[in-house]
Structure formats: C-alpha cells, structure tokens
Amino acid sequence: MTRWMIGLGALAAALLLPLSLDPQGYWIRVLTFTFLFAAMAQAWNIVGGLANQTSLGHAAFFGIGAYTSTVLLIKFGISPWIGMIAAAGLGAVAAFAIAIPTMRLQGHYFALATLAFGEVLRVVANVWTSVTGGASGISVPFSPPSVANYSFKLLRPHAYIALAALVIVTIIFEAIRRSAMGYRLRAIKENPAAAEVIGIDTTKVKLQAAIISGMLMAMLGTLYAQVAVFFDPDTVFSAGSVSIRVALIAILGGIGTPAGPILGAFFIIPLEELMNDWFSASAAGLSQLTFGLILIVVILWRPRGFVTLFKSLSARPGGAPA
C-alpha cells in the first residue's frame, strides 16, 4: 500500500509543480523535458529493463516520431495528434525491422548493433533533404493555439501533456511487468535457454516488447517536436543526447522498475541544466566534466540505481506475496 501512497504523492506534486513555475520561464521548460525524458526512459525500460537488452538505438524511433508528425503537418496540414498515431505505426515497423536481425544478439553486441541502427537513421535523415529538410533542420509550422492543433502559447500545457505521457507509459510498463509477458521477459533476461524449454516463445516475446517500446518512443518523439518547435537530424537521432541518455536515465534510476526512469530523469535532466547554467559563463567544458564525475560517483554508490534507496519502490516482481 505504501507504494501506492508514494506514487499518488509524487503525482500530486507533479501536478502542482508546473503551476508554481513561471509559465514562460526556463524552469518549466526543464520540467517538461524531465517528464518527457522520464517517459522515454520508461519506454526504453520495457526492452532494456525487463528483457535486459540494452538498446543504444532508441533515438531511431524517437527521430522517426518527431519527423513523421512534423512532415505530415507541413505537407498535409495533419494535426500532430493524428501524426502521433502515424508515428506509432512507423515506430512499430522500425522496431520490428531492427529487432529481427538484432534479437539474437546479447549484451554488448546487441547494444552496438542497435547503436549502429540509430546512427544509420541519423545519416539517412541528414541526406534525405526532400522530406526531412536535411541537416539544416525542420520547423514545426505555427498553428492557431488550440488543443486540437496541439499548439499552445505557453509551456504549461506542454508540461501537463508530457506528464500525462509519463503517467501513461509508466502504467503500460507496470501492466506489462505484472502480466504474463513481464514474467516471460524476466525469464528471457535470466536464462533464454531455460525460458524456451519451459514453453516461452522467446522470439515472439522479445519482438512484442521491442515493438511496444519502439511505438511508445516514436509517439514521444512527436511530443518532443511540438515542444521543441525546431529540430534537426543530429538532435532527434542523436546517439549521445537521446539513445545513451535515455539508457543512462533508466540505469541510474534502476532498470526494470517503474520508479527507476522517473528518479533517473529527475536527477539527470535538471542536473545537466544546472551544470550548464553554473559553468557556461566561466568554463564551458567544465560542466560536462563535472556531470561525468557525478555520474561515476553515483553509479559506484548505487550500482542498481536510486530505487535501492527506497526499498518499497524497488522491483518486487508483480504481486508476489512477500
């Protein structure tokens, strides 16, 4: 029961937080991105946490989502909400296409192969100028502010949409974790051969997880496009600032747990911003260095993530009576 209390308390705080920040200000933007990255890390957590397949290519789906809705809006005037559904479809297709060849790989090999896929898409988006606008980037055209147009004057609605996305993705993650699929993914993580022998279709389960994860990631790409308003291939298909960052958030927070990505995002995203804020004037390089040092210290201190600070939040496989 305490887990529910903590969850509800955190949700109430998250609902109040955007109201207390300057609606035009810098920090509400940071908060929106924190929610968004927490949701992205949670989507990653389905594959990276439950099946322990450390994908370093989730930027592929994210970028596909950002470009799909934006290109549909520019070329056909289609609302980003519809564009998000198209993004989900393309994200699923991409996840399927990437999963088929990489699924049999494990550990570092899987990580490297997925990393390569993300990079390939970045290069493709850079050269496919007729659709993506190429390296010079793409702007989300202005639509009259309305919910239907997914266009707002202030950042506050974006913060709430990102929060809603985080809540939905977390619910999906938790539902999977507690379901038969969650048990199967954990079995695959621990011992694929034994999982097969006791009747788990490991190929099918991994594929399902990859598709759900890629689909959600693509939809979050659409949210990002609407908040960012302008982006280029090197931003949304970035290995460093999307793929690896998302994995890092989940790992730092605690992989395979619903609270992990949220804790990780609320640590990493504001910290990065603070570092940039403090050091950018005096010594730009110092922010990255300090950030890196903090990460090293944290990972040595809590190798299984921040969730281990709160025993009641950590992964107790779904509903098992203690």
Place this chain on the structure above:
Amino acid sequence: MTILDVRGISKRFGGLQALSDVTFSVGEGQIVGLIGPNGAGKTTFFSTLVGLIKPDRGSVALEGRPIVGLKPHRVAAYGMTKTFQNVALFGDSTVLDNVLTAGLLRHDVAAARHEARRCLDRVGLLAIAGKQADTLSFPERARVELARALCTGPKVLLLDEVMAALNPVEMREIMELIRSLRDDGITLLVVEHHMRAIMAVCDRILVLNFGKLLADGTPKEIASHPEVIEAYLGQSMEKHR
C-alpha cells in the same frame, strides 16, 4: 502405448560424434533411466529431445507427432520438457515466480500462481516460495528446477541429475516423488549417476556410451550386462547394490 519414439538420432560436433544412431521407444507411464560414463552424450541427448540441439539425422515422435526441428517452446507445449543439469533458474526472481513462469504455458497469471504453489508443495519447497532463487542451496535449486518443469504440465519429463548432491533422506523423497509423478501418468526419463537410486526407481534402463546406445533392459539385466560393466563400471555391479 508408445509415447516417445526415437529413431536413429545422430549428432556431430566437429570431430566428436556426440550421438550416433540412437533408437528406442518409451511406453506411457514408464520410468526410464539413462546412464553412461561422463561425456557419453546423456545431456546432449536430452537437449536434442527438447529441441535445444538440432540432430543431424533421425526423428523423434511425441505421441506420434514429429518434433525434430521444432523450437523448445513448441516441444514444451506438446508436453515434453527437461530440467537442466547445471541448474538454470531465474536467479533474480523468487522461487514462486520461477515456477509460476512455467505455469504460464497453460494458465493465466492467477491460475499459474496457484499451479506453481501446488508444484512447490509437491517437491516440498512451499515454505521457501518467497525466497530469491539464487540464495538457495544446490539441492534446493535442483528441486525448484523439478517443480518448474512440472509446472509446464508435461506428459514426458526429462530429469537431468536432479538427485546430485542430495543426502540419502532427500534422495528417497525425490525417488518417491518420481514414482508419484509416474502414478499421475507422467512418463519420466531420468539421468542419474547414483546407481542405487536409478536401479531402484527405474522400470528400464538405457546405457549410452560414446553416443551409442550400448544396452537397453531392466535394471537387473543392465546390472549383469557384461559390456555395460566393462564400459561403465569396470567392476561388478553387485558391489553397488
């Protein structure tokens, strides 16, 4: 009635002929022992039966249905699974969740949990259902393996050294369990090094040596089989009985 029919199974790993032309069939409800010196191909043979290893030649039929070439999860769905000799539990999960996961083959989560408790009760481990699997002792883990395999609802169960490292009391318990499983209609193939146990529990014994089926008979016949004694024991069986 024949439940498992193995015809001419052969498997080669590089220069090693791991299995050559293994042929036999098992009647429903039998307890069949599979013995042989280390490296004789017993574990390879089990892995081949459940589909983890694809044989170069030969066929296997489970209840008349050919299963060679099927993935292990299909073989499990048809009703045959095995335990792992070196124990392959899901170490991060609880004992209950390990077994429950196998129950998902034929049940939803709630029913699988119920079934898992039943299987754990059967192997006498219900009391430690909430413990994390990799904190258990080796004999306990072997029993969890057994419960997990059982929870798939098998018709044919392949047990790969579940009695290793057990004390005589525990061994007797497992032997009783094996008999009771047979009484439930499960057919069992048992790989075991402990001669007294295997002689006592099996209706029939197969002897593998260098991947070949050396002998096939009742425990009594095997114990006095000259080739078996030479290949496997190097001394009279009588001393072991």
